[in-house]
């Protein structure tokens with residue numbers, strides 16, 4: 001394959017070739033159902049963590065020209081020749097299929113089914129890499145605010161840090177029980193419609209009941225499509241790497257019409273910027 005051959009999206013939903021080596025306990029599953037999030041210390045073999053990190057770092061560094069079309073500056077405008085504030089790669093499994101053959105992904109696929117049912121499949125992945133001493137939080141949001149407003153979903157994300165995740169370097173925070181809310185008003189981060197990331201409209205919600213989830217490397221947090229979540233700035237000397245697997249149980253047309261005006265603003269701004 002040469003550098004210009006278009007890459008196809010891998011079949012994320014394919015059954016894992018490896019049998020799972022870690023599963024969730026009934027107590028963990030019950031906690032997730034009640035609270036809309038879960039933190040688990042260990043979802044993959046420790047010896048696999050450095051191997052996944054090598055693949056991950058290559059994607060964000062040596063392979064940048066290959067990933068360009070799926071490489072975003074999550075919290076700001078993408079500017080040619082300028083490093084991202086918070087770099088995000090959509091579908092890293094497309095550029096590094098070896099990721100999808102790992103024991104980590106085999107375990108995550110099994111855990112998705114435990115949490116949402118046997119008809120749940122992995123549908124994609126992404127990677128969010130916060131540079132050392134970086135000043136950009138990933139603001140409070142619900143993942144469904146990014147998705148198609150014409151559909152209703154049951155979906156979850158599994159967030160795996162590849163180094164310890166702490167309050168200092170940007171671990172996940174959740175609002176327990178927020179999975180039961182509707183999608184609340186969002187806007188593009190900083191109210192700049194050329195920013196791909198979204199945030200809850202400032203003042204629209206009181207986040208004082210949020211909890212932090214510090215984790216060892218190779219642990220994971222799990223959250224549903226409407227669970228409010230956020231990560232703070234990275235004040236450490238190292239990158240804060242997270243690999244995220246996304247799964248859905250269903251995705252179907254909604255009975256009632258719904259609009260996400262924040263998405264319309266982003267689309268209009270992108271279209272205007274191109275013309």
Ligand SMILES: O=C(O)CCC(=O)C(=O)O
Pocket residue numbers: 128138143157159170229230231242244
């Ligand atoms: O890694 C981050 O900073 C945010 C992750 C996130 O928002 C997600 O996994 O849905």
